[in-house]
Amino acid sequence: MSDDALELNDGDEQDLYEHLRVVVDKGQSLLRIDKFLMHRIENASRNRIQNAIESESVLVNNKPVKSSYKVKPEDVISVVLPHPPRDTEVYPENIPLDIRYEDDDVLLVNKPAGMVVHPGYNNYHGTLVNALVYHFNQLPQLPGNDGRPGLVHRIDKDTSGLLLISKNERSMTYLAKQFFDHTITRKYLALVWGDLAEDGTVTGYIGRSLRDRKVMAIYDDETKGKWAVTHYRVLERFGYVTLIECQLETGRTHQIRAHMKHIGHPLFSDAMYGGDKILKGTIFNKYRQFIENCFELMPRQALHAQTLGFKHPTKKEYMHFEAELPADFAAVLEKWRAYAKQ
Structure with a gap:
């Protein structure tokens, strides 16, 4: 090819x-x-x-x-x-995996925040793929499986939550088609700055920012990006921040982070999109200290891939999984609940 x-x-x-x-x-x-x-x-x-x-x-x-x-x-x-041609060798590393489901076709992993999904620039070791290669190499050889994992989607380094892995080529192409057709169910929990008045949908063409290539921006011009749709639902309000559930209709790079920034509600503690500063609230020192304590508890964007649903490649049955909030996200939510009661 x-x-x-x-x-x-x-x-x-x-x-x-x-x-x-x-x-x-x-x-x-x-x-x-x-x-x-x-x-x-x-x-x-x-x-x-x-x-x-x-x-x-x-x-x-x-x-x-x-x-x-x-x-x-x-x-x-x-x-x-679902992958570009590989031109580098990926070496197995004995890194623990939080496996939530596994059979002959698929593997479902709950990825911790801070783990890069696959090797790339400045991240050639310690990635999820390095761990998967080790895990697969320890398994009995399966028909059609060359011992290497098949990523069919990704989540950002500092986003926690569920990732689906294929274990053979047939399941990989079957699952990739579901992602391509947007029939996979993906729901995220996100804590955003500001008081969102109601549920809504964000759309736009996502492309690289002209000012910073690491950041994604939203455009009205289809020549500048790829069409993206995020539906969000308010779950809990804390006055200065809001807990929402985001459901992806498309899956673009940094989609939720860029979309929420676009509508003026960046993710809490998201340094890349301006959420690591006090954007709402009071000027009192006590409040400033409270926010800094939250940032210290969760020094990454408040985003968790909680729900994943898909049609199994062999069983042809719909399967649904949920992953609980990690400790850092849960702790920050508890702090906001206590603060809001005051």
Whole structure:
């Protein structure tokens, strides 16, 4: 597959990349698509290609097809997968994992805040993927599993909560398609600055900020970003901050953090988006000390991936999981509850 992968859909949690795009020659005779791709994709077995087709990761003219589809002249064939081509070796590390569910197809992990999901610039060790590679290497070899984990979505380093991992290629493509179609249920708990009056929805095109490439900004222009939708529901009010539940319709990088900043309610203690300062409240020293104590308790954005629901790749049943708030988030909430009562 091409090294020039095209990112199709990225997310706080999800990226799909176009690994291959082929425009069929005008003189091409009719040929089954699985046979056609065997000659186009290096080291790919027919069974592997058929799994991808079954999971609707092979598109012809932007539509999924069956293995029996006959390729026609000038068809545009694309293969989408949830990861870019890997060009670096990931080494196993014996890092404890909080596993909430596991079977032959999937693994559900409750990631702690502070853990990077996958190796990258300045983070080549100690990541969730390093831990997963170790964990998978200790498992019996499964058919179709090369011993390496399949990430189908991500959450930020300092966001805690549930992450879904595939254990074989078939489940990986099946789950990735659900993320691509936005049929996965994802709900987050977030503590935001300000008193939100009512439930709502935030939309806009998310793209890199022109002032700081590390930060995402919201634009009205579709050429500057990717469409993103976040629904939020008020759970608890504390006067100067509000606890909300966010449900993602799309999964873009920093989506909740950028969306809440955009509407004037940055996440509490989110340094990257301006939430690590006193944005609401009084000028009294006692209040300032209270906020600083909260920041010290939770020196990261107040965001937790609490709920994850998906259709199981083999059982074809809907599965639903929830992860309790981690200790730092729970402690800060208790402090705000006590303060609000005063």
